[in-house]
Amino acid sequence: MDQRDFRNCMGRFATGVTVVTCETDGQTHGFTVNSFTSVSLDPPLVLVSVDRNTKALEKLRGNDFIVNVLKEGQQDTAMHFAGKPKDERPFEWEQTEGGHRIKNSLSHIECAPWAEYDGGDHVLFLGEVQNYSYEEGNPLGFYCGKFAKILPE
Template identity: 45%
Template sequence: MDDNQFRNAMGKFATGVTVVLTEVNGAVHGMTANAFMSVSLHPKLVTVSISENARLLNKIKSSKVFSVNILASNQEEYSRVFSGKLKDDFRIEFDYLDGKPVLPGSLAQITCEVTQEHTEGDHILFIGKVTDTHVEEKKPLIFYGGKYHSLDDK
């Protein structure tokens, strides 16, 4: 099977949209990701999958911490900024949770300390021990078939 066939098949899985952030030397770095999952309740662990070519990879390796920001339906612009699709000069005022940068207004903010790294294919899986969370009651931003959707879509 070719790459496009595989990508098309994976696009049939509706996911939430997250922005993964970390801070190195006072500068916040981030990327949009949908490869995120809960791993364990005891202890509380999550995983994010980062491409070996992503600029964020070495930032997380250096800082050993990250936050996962689950985007609300009104935060598509954040997703576009952190995926590199919105090139305008977009200014973001970050909030902080447990000393880690988070996106204000996110549906959920999850802060983590890296406990393990696993290389699988062309990605690194970071296992993060959850150090704090903040949740708001909003509708999620959904990604399906290469497009953004919300639960309000008809």
């Protein structure tokens, strides 16, 4: 199977864009993720899929984390955490009991580690939701390798 072509096929599934943050060694780390989903309501669980080649993998192992769901207009924040930072930081931190989260995101989901699974070239992290918050707005979308608008009807 041609991996690039398969990736193009999977890119036809529109997703939202998140930044996952966690605290290690007194520092806040974050990385952009669009492979995120809700798994269970009882107990409340979410899943984040992380590439095995990313530096973030070891920081997330056995660690609390926060999923920051980005909203329309936060493309620069997504790119910052995807390894393409701007000269000026395009976001502000907000301190919570669970760590630092990205201020003004569409929602925040604070998680404790629940389980970790082999996912081929990715690792699947399940987090048990400890706290969450959300606000009104339009999400930042991702479709066919580009940012996209997702608008309610």
